[in-house]
Amino acid sequence: MEHKLEDTIALLARTPAALDALLRGLPEMWTEVGEGVGTWSVSTVVAHLIHAEHDDWMPRATVILQSGETLPFPPFPRDGYVRFKQVKTLGQLLDDFAFIRTKNLSDLRALNLTSEDLNRRGRHPAFGPVTLSQLLATWAAHDLTHLHQISRIMAHQYREAVGPWSRFLGVMQCAGHSSAA
Amino acid sequence: MEHKLEDTIALLARTPAALDALLRGLPEMWTEVGEGVGTWSVSTVVAHLIHAEHDDWMPRATVILQSGETLPFPPFPRDGYVRFKQVKTLGQLLDDFAFIRTKNLSDLRALNLTSEDLNRRGRHPAFGPVTLSQLLATWAAHDLTHLHQISRIMAHQYREAVGPWSRFLGVMQCAGHSSAA
Numbered sequence: 001m002e003h004k005l006e007d008t009i010a011l012l013a014r015t016p017a018a019l020d021a022l023l024r025g026l027p028e029m030w031t032e033v034g035e036g037v038g039t040w041s042v043s044t045v046v047a048h049l050i051h052a053e054h055d056d057w058m059p060r061a062t063v064i065l066q067s068g069e070t071l072p073f074p075p076f077p078r079d080g081y082v083r084f085k086q087v088k089t090l091g092q093l094l095d096d097f098a099f100i101r102t103k104n105l106s107d108l109r110a111l112n113l114t115s116e117d118l119n120r121r122g123r124h125p126a127f128g129p130v131t132l133s134q135l136l137a138t139w140a141a142h143d144l145t146h147l148h149q150i151s152r153i154m155a156h157q158y159r160e161a162v163g164p165w166s167r168f169l170g171v172m173q174c175a176g177h178s179s180a181a
Numbered sequence: 182m183e184h185k186l187e188d189t190i191a192l193l194a195r196t197p198a199a200l201d202a203l204l205r206g207l208p209e210m211w212t213e214v215g216e217g218v219g220t221w222s223v224s225t226v227v228a229h230l231i232h233a234e235h236d237d238w239m240p241r242a243t244v245i246l247q248s249g250e251t252l253p254f255p256p257f258p259r260d261g262y263v264r265f266k267q268v269k270t271l272g273q274l275l276d277d278f279a280f281i282r283t284k285n286l287s288d289l290r291a292l293n294l295t296s297e298d299l300n301r302r303g304r305h306p307a308f309g310p311v312t313l314s315q316l317l318a319t320w321a322a323h324d325l326t327h328l329h330q331i332s333r334i335m336a337h338q339y340r341e342a343v344g345p346w347s348r349f350l351g352v353m354q355c356a357g358h359s360s361a362a
Contacts, residue, residue: 003342007208011335018203022195022328027188127345134344141339145352147203148332154192155325161184161318164308169319171326174355 003133005113008140013105015143016098019046019150024091031090035156042153045146046093047085053100055080057139058107064122064132065111072125108136148174184314186294189321194286196324197279200227200331205272212271216337223334226327227274228266234281236261238320239288245303245313246292253306289317329355 023031023042031042040048060073085093111117118133155171166172204212204223212223221229241254266274292298299314336352347353 003339004208004210007210010207011211014203014207018199021202022199026191026195027185029185029188030192124345130344130346134342134346137339137342137344138346138350141336141343141346141350141352144332144336144339145350148329148336148352148355151325151329151332155322155329158184158318158322158325161315162322163311163315163318164305165311165315165319165322169322169326171322171329174329 003137005118005133005136008136009105009108011140011143012101015049015147016094016101018147020094020098022150024094026090029157030154033153033157035153040149040153042150043090043093044081044085045150045153046090046097047081047088049143049146050084050093050097050100051081052076052142053097053104054084057135058104060122060135061108061111061132064120064135065117067122069121069123069129072123075125184318186299186314186317189317190286190289192321192324193282196230196328197275197282199328201275201279203331205275207271210338211335214334214338216334221330221334223331224271224274225262225266226331226334227271227278228262228269230324230327231265231274231278231281232262233257233323234278234285235265238316239285241303241316242289242292242313245301245316246298248303250302250304250310253304256306 023046034041034044055074056076063071063073084096088096113132118131118136120132121129122132122135124130152171152174155169159166159172162169162172204227215222215225236255237257244252244254265277269277294313299312299317301313302310303313303316305311333352333355336350340347340353343350343353
């Protein structure tokens with residue numbers, strides 16, 4: 001089950017620039033509209049990624065290293081993005097995401113984690129024991145699940161525009177929803 | 182059904198840099214492995230995007246403008262990526278994609294398409310009449326379906342590594358497949 005931490009860091013280091021290149025300056029019809037009532041826009045997804053940088057990955061890694069399984073992870077509410085989104089533009093959110101990700105990767109590298117560290121276990125409030133290795137791999141996979149979601153949200157805006165092609169575009173058939181816990 | 186061509190161009194112009202920022206220099210376990218026997222790696226997806234730049238979007242737009250519905254679009258075989266992939270590295274493929282996309286968008290802008298042009302119809306070999314507007318919207322949505330696929334292929338490599346988190350990651354539940362015709 002163990003993964004190579006360098007593979008995870010290589011991906012985590014690239015996501016902010018990839019989202020920046022894709023999203024900065026795009027017309028708001030792509031970035032400020034969701035998939036229906038109560039769903040997230042692309043900007044909201046970026047705010048959620050910032051929230052997770054602050055309250056999810058590194059704080060949970062610290063809990064594992066300091067307390068092991070004795071303390072469950074603190075809760076990570078799905079609507080916690082609100083305090084990071086505020087009234088910021090998407091450009092500001094992309095800046096915030098790049099800044100906090102760089103800081104977190106610097107902190108992660110400074111831990112100089114060993115194989116033994118990666119096998120240490122913590123306690124997830126919903127599904128019990130998890131390893132530090134699994135948590136860090138999930139950090140990278142969480143970027144991918146939201147890249148997947150962003151491409152789906154954007155494609156949704158063109159469901160009508162593509163006419164008969166809609167049934168041939170995989171992204172328009174996707175019912176997958178991101179809900180990393 | 183009509184869409185704003187500038188929205189489409191804004192996205193098409195950003196995809197090569199977004200893929201470059203995400204993929205260039207990543208370890209090959211992310212980019213050279215598919216989702217099982219006979220499936221595409223990330224590198225193959227990029228080669229397919231290059232193939233579509235050469236043989237799909239602008240050639241079909243030209244058929245619509247020159248021949249309307251009298252000629253069906255030429256075929257676009259799914260394995261046509263092979264002649265663009267060859268033995269190229271992912272870095273070379275990303276360069277090729279950026280180059281041909283820039284050229285195609287320059288050619289598209291030079292057409293100075295009017296609303297009347299966008300409503301002109303061509304004939305898809307499988308599902309009949311389509312408008313130029315629908316073709317160009319599909320060009321952008323096709324980028325998104327493959328960004329969606331790329332995130333899914335990459336996440337697949339971490340199915341084991343994330344442990345119990347796999348069932349909470351939307352991208353790992355996705356069975357959507359890209360098959361733009």
